[in-house]
Amino acid sequence: MSEEKDEGQKPEAPADPEREAKLKAAAEARAARAAAKEAANAAGGAAPEAAADPEREAKLKAAAEARAARAAAKEAANPAGGAAPEAAEPPPPPEPSPKQPELDAVALLIRSLVHVEALEDAYVNEMSQHMPTIIVKNEHWLRTAELLKQHEELHFTYLRNVSGVDYETHLEAVYHLVHLESRRELAVKVKADRSDPVIASATPVWATANWNEREIYDLLGVTFPGHPDLRRIMMSDDWVGHPLRKDYEPLDSEV
Amino acid sequence: MIRTEELLLNVGPQHPSTHGVFRIVVKLDGEVITEATPVMGYLHRGTEKLAEQLNYTQIIPYTDRMDYVSAMTNNYVLVHAVETMMGLEIPERAEFMRLIVMELQRVASHLVWWGTYLLDIGAMSPFLYAFRDREIIINLFNELCGARLTYNYMRVGGVKWDAPPGWLDKVREFIPYMYGKLREYDKLVSGNEIFLARIKGIGRYDAATAIDYGLSGANLRCTGIDWDLRKTEPYSLYNRFEFDVPLGRNGDCYDRYVIRLEEIKQSLRILEQALEQMPAGGETMGKVPRVIRPPAGEAYVRIESPRGEIGCHIVSKGKAEPYRLKFRRPSFVNLQILPKLLVGETMTNLITILGGVDIVVGEVDC
Numbered sequence: 298m299s300e301e302k303d304e305g306q307k308p309e310a311p312a313d314p315e316r317e318a319k320l321k322a323a324a325e326a327r328a329a330r331a332a333a334k335e336a337a338n339a340a341g342g343a344a345p346e347a348a349a350d351p352e353r354e355a356k357l358k359a360a361a362e363a364r365a366a367r368a369a370a371k372e373a374a375n376p377a378g379g380a381a382p383e384a385a386e387p388p389p390p391p392e393p394s395p396k397q398p399e400l401d402a403v404a405l406l407i408r409s410l411v412h413v414e415a416l417e418d419a420y421v422n423e424m425s426q427h428m429p430t431i432i433v434k435n436e437h438w439l440r441t442a443e444l445l446k447q448h449e450e451l452h453f454t455y456l457r458n459v460s461g462v463d464y465e466t467h468l469e470a471v472y473h474l475v476h477l478e479s480r481r482e483l484a485v486k487v488k489a490d491r492s493d494p495v496i497a498s499a500t501p502v503w504a505t506a507n508w509n510e511r512e513i514y515d516l517l518g519v520t521f522p523g524h525p526d527l528r529r530i531m532m533s534d535d536w537v538g539h540p541l542r543k544d545y546e547p548l549d550s551e552v
Numbered sequence: 553m554i555r556t557e558e559l560l561l562n563v564g565p566q567h568p569s570t571h572g573v574f575r576i577v578v579k580l581d582g583e584v585i586t587e588a589t590p591v592m593g594y595l596h597r598g599t600e601k602l603a604e605q606l607n608y609t610q611i612i613p614y615t616d617r618m619d620y621v622s623a624m625t626n627n628y629v630l631v632h633a634v635e636t637m638m639g640l641e642i643p644e645r646a647e648f649m650r651l652i653v654m655e656l657q658r659v660a661s662h663l664v665w666w667g668t669y670l671l672d673i674g675a676m677s678p679f680l681y682a683f684r685d686r687e688i689i690i691n692l693f694n695e696l697c698g699a700r701l702t703y704n705y706m707r708v709g710g711v712k713w714d715a716p717p718g719w720l721d722k723v724r725e726f727i728p729y730m731y732g733k734l735r736e737y738d739k740l741v742s743g744n745e746i747f748l749a750r751i752k753g754i755g756r757y758d759a760a761t762a763i764d765y766g767l768s769g770a771n772l773r774c775t776g777i778d779w780d781l782r783k784t785e786p787y788s789l790y791n792r793f794e795f796d797v798p799l800g801r802n803g804d805c806y807d808r809y810v811i812r813l814e815e816i817k818q819s820l821r822i823l824e825q826a827l828e829q830m831p832a833g834g835e836t837m838g839k840v841p842r843v844i845r846p847p848a849g850e851a852y853v854r855i856e857s858p859r860g861e862i863g864c865h866i867v868s869k870g871k872a873e874p875y876r877l878k879f880r881r882p883s884f885v886n887l888q889i890l891p892k893l894l895v896g897e898t899m900t901n902l903i904t905i906l907g908g909v910d911i912v913v914g915e916v917d918c
Contacts, residue, residue: 424637425851454763458852458880460865471865473852473880477763477777480784484852505766508888516600531596531917540601541876 400429456503461513498524572913595917616702633853637846645834646710661858709840769860774800774807
């Protein structure tokens with residue numbers, strides 16, 4: 298709670314011209330904090346600074362008087378933080394993820410056995426514990442699904458989860474697959490047009506998909522041709538609209 | 553041959569053995585089920601939609617209310633997902649506290665299951681014993697975070713409070729007590745002939761079916777598949793402890809029963825080791841930015857809840873609120889096999905099989 302309050306007070310402080318001395322002290326404290334933050338980032342590896350930076354810039358523009366103090370503070374922070382970006386840069390060299398060969402093998406099989414252009418993209422999602430991820434073109438999805446499960450080198454028999462996401466430009470279903478013996482993983486994304494979202498059902502391939510796809514149909518409005526029993530699952534049968542869509546407007550916004 | 557007429561029977565949503573508001577519409581031929589259609593959504597609160605307007609700390613209490621019998625593991629999957637995305641380091645003391653409460657929670661959750669399952673089948677007193685012993689854990693949690701069911705205990709970067717003085721000793725005392733009670737449970741119920749007749753060979757499925765339906769937890773392990781995320785994809789500190797993953801062979805209700813009781817024992821083993829290895833003091837919160845903003849991207853993180861694999865899929869756009877938050881709820885996925893299992897069974901077995909799946913409706917509907 299108190300953290301949020303602190304956030305709120307920040308922009309007010311620079312607007313007060315009479316407290317320059319206090320401002321300077323505050324700026325110095327902020328610089329120290331920024332340095333600590335950068336040091337923490339170097340240790341943690343992640344970079345929330347990207348999110349913090351535009352905010353800081355916006356404040357700089359707004360508070361002209363504080364600019365000088367802030368710039369000085371920044372300079373003070375840089376020698377300390379200057380080492381951090383350099384220290385953070387070396388990690389990229391071991392860039393090829395340990396999962397890259399796994400992903401390449403899967404992508405190669407799909408491209409050679411389903412269609413040369415069956416994949417829109419294939420990458421390792423490092424943020425998700427190095428999850429090999431492929432984006433399959435909508436029209437090639439069903440054949441790819443069958444291949445993923447049945448091909449002896451792939452054999453992704455276990456579908457652990459299906460998520461639906463509304464990206465506003467398109468809808469997407471994400472299938473998280475596992476090969477139980479080797480514990481290999483794969484995330485498969487299938488995109489669908491937002492105005493008429495259709496994705497071939499994976500239920501004939503993995504029985505798990507059944508209710509998961511019903512849930513996506515119910516909450517996001519994606520239809521799954523080939524699904525044995527595509528009905529709403531969470532909302533009542535006469536519900537209008539698909540609540541998880543970003544442009545969904547609830548009847549009563551208070552609820 | 554007696555001519556029978558098809559009977560449509562509605563079980564639930566207000567039926568005691570559905571443990572919440574869950575409904576099954578069954579078609580009966582005499583006493584035999586010919587078709588079963590689960591109907592759910594009575595407890596759907598739109599957690600995933602609500603989460604899109606909340607920051608990550610505000611979402612934690614909502615996870616408590618999904619699987620309200622196992623709130624600690626739900627807390628953990630969310631904070632763990634955010635921490636994974638942000639690459640945060642968690643102080644050792646905090647991680648130990650999390651692990652201890654999660655394992656206590658597993659014991660408490662399995663006790664609820666054990667008690668209510670036997671109650672469903674017709675044994676009244678085991679329920680009282682189970683809730684008596686679970687009460688000790690609930691009181692421990694109450695002392696730790698001021699709530700009996702909805703703890704809101706974990707935070708991104710650590711835990712909200714360190715253990716109060718003497719709390720860990722109480723946990724230490726609880727372990728031998730619980731071992732003794734488990735022996736008592738076994739003597740009281742596990743060998744009972746009537747009970748065995750009710751659950752042995754009931755609700756059977758093989759490993760291939762279990763995998764096809766994406767079952768997890770005891771529902772998967774009862775078919776002999778060695779798949780416990782604490783072992784197969786170790787998270788938290790689980791790779792530091794020795795424990796076994798009990799497996800079944802027949803894939804029936806009896807195997808699931810044995811596995812869950814054995815899992816209590818294994819959790820106690822983990823607790824013993826955790827209390828021994830735990831650092832005496834230290835921070836309970838790591839270095840966390842003031843506003844938690846996971847970098848743009850997505851992650852799917854999963855852990856082993858008492859009911860199976862609970863997963864959290866976060867899509868972030870670098871804001872303080874998730875762009876999309878999806879929970880993979882084990883009860884929801886495990887329940888899918890129910891219509892298949894019920895066909896050809898009698899009405900009495902419906903209760904046995906449904907109870908054996910171990911669902912929490914708050915999690916089915918989310």
